[in-house]
Amino acid sequence: xxxxxxxxxxxxxxxxxxxxxxxxxxxxxxxxxxxxxxxxxxxxxxxxxxxxxxxxxxxxxxxxxxxxxxxxxxxxxxxxxxxxxxxxxxxxxxxxxxxxxxxxxxxxxxxxxxxxxxxxxxxxxxxxxxxxxxxxxxxxxxxxxxxxxxxxxxxxxxxxxxxxxxxxxxxxxxxxxxxxxxxxxxxxxxxxxxxxxxxxxxxxxxxxxxxxxxxxxxxxxxxxxxxxxxxxxxxxxxxxxxxxxxxxxxxxxxxxxxxxxxxxxxxxxxx
Amino acid sequence: xxxxxxxxxxxxxxxxxxxxxxxxxxxxxxxxxxxxxxxxxxxxxxxxxxxxxxxxxxxxxxxxxxxxxxxxxxxxxxxxxxxx
Ligand SMILES: [Zn+2]
Numbered sequence: 001x002x003x004x005x006x007x008x009x010x011x012x013x014x015x016x017x018x019x020x021x022x023x024x025x026x027x028x029x030x031x032x033x034x035x036x037x038x039x040x041x042x043x044x045x046x047x048x049x050x051x052x053x054x055x056x057x058x059x060x061x062x063x064x065x066x067x068x069x070x071x072x073x074x075x076x077x078x079x080x081x082x083x084x085x086x087x088x089x090x091x092x093x094x095x096x097x098x099x100x101x102x103x104x105x106x107x108x109x110x111x112x113x114x115x116x117x118x119x120x121x122x123x124x125x126x127x128x129x130x131x132x133x134x135x136x137x138x139x140x141x142x143x144x145x146x147x148x149x150x151x152x153x154x155x156x157x158x159x160x161x162x163x164x165x166x167x168x169x170x171x172x173x174x175x176x177x178x179x180x181x182x183x184x185x186x187x188x189x190x191x192x193x194x195x196x197x198x199x200x201x202x203x204x205x206x207x208x209x210x211x212x213x214x215x216x217x218x219x220x221x222x223x224x225x226x227x228x229x230x231x232x233x234x235x236x237x238x239x240x241x242x243x244x245x246x247x248x249x250x251x252x253x254x255x256x257x258x259x260x261x262x263x264x265x266x267x268x269x270x271x
Numbered sequence: 272x273x274x275x276x277x278x279x280x281x282x283x284x285x286x287x288x289x290x291x292x293x294x295x296x297x298x299x300x301x302x303x304x305x306x307x308x309x310x311x312x313x314x315x316x317x318x319x320x321x322x323x324x325x326x327x328x329x330x331x332x333x334x335x336x337x338x339x340x341x342x343x344x345x346x347x348x349x350x351x352x353x354x355x
Contacts, residue, residue, distance in 0.1 A: 112343075117350075117353065117355055121355065142341055142342055145338070145342035145343065145345060146344065149345040153347065157350070174339050
């Protein structure tokens with residue numbers, strides 16, 4: 001089955017991973033800008049990173065028949081530095097019209113601080129001025145519930161936002177309902193320990209239905225599994241879900257969401 | 272397929288993995304105790320003990336209840352308080 005991984009950090013993965021993904025049916029990925037594992041020292045570091053995301057990475061993916069798309073921002077962890085964040089925000093528009101750029105992301109909260117919220121709001125404002133879609137990271141572990149509610153609050157307070165152009169990512173059982181009820185897209189991340197297993201992801205699909213739900217591996221430089229979406233497909237099959245229902249979640253939903261971005265130019269594989 | 276047949280199939284499939292996970296919890300708690308010393312005042316230990324009670328007590332939505340148990344609370348006046 002063809003599928004799309006809507007959240008994976010391929011700059012942290014090897015070319016062998018591209019080959020494996022391609023063999024498993026992956027035809028497109030979307031890569032949000034995120035934290036490198038260390039704080040970048042200057043705006044120039046971000047410019048280089050955006051260059052890598054928009055030029056080199058798309059070429060590396062194309063060699064395996066995978067469309068690479070991306071989202072740009074300063075991530076929530078480095079957003080604690082408001083001065084640097086504002087420099088990055090001022091530079092971002094240089095890159096937003098490049099091919100494959102789907103919008104602004106993954107912005108969000110990390111420890112739910114005032115500085116993180118300030119930078120989140122400034123990203124929202126830029127996205128509204130430049131008509132970009134949004135991909136939003138919700139915090140980890142004990143901070144997730146509080147951070148998700150804060151994010152939903154900031155989104156709802158901004159009347160300019162079209163909710164069907166916003167993906168709130170890393171939902172779990174305690175955050176998925178408000179995200180979907182308020183009309184946003186929700187992403188489920190399949191992580192070995194800190195987020196959702198494929199089994200729990202299928203539980204969520206069974207409880208809420210497939211509408212506006214995406215699943216991703218969020219593969220990165222930490223413990224994660226770039227082939228987690230095929231694990232989800234297998235679990236759906238084991239439970240007897242129809243191929244069409246599986247395809248809706250892992251292929252048609254990301255296509256529907258991404259197609260709202262002017263930077264998305266995807267040619268479906270010929271059957 | 273009837274829901275009775277479904278439930279039989281499901282328990283047959285989930286039995287061994289669940290048994291293994293419950294054993295893992297038992298063995299990990301034993302391991303902590305074997306080391307000696309007092310962990311009873313550790314926040315994580317208390318949270319885990321309460322989580323085990325939630326599993327026993329909740330008739331439904333256990334995953335959601337457990338996640339809420341491990342979560343910091345939300346208060347909706349934060350924007351005003353931070354002047355945002
Ligand atoms: Zn990510």
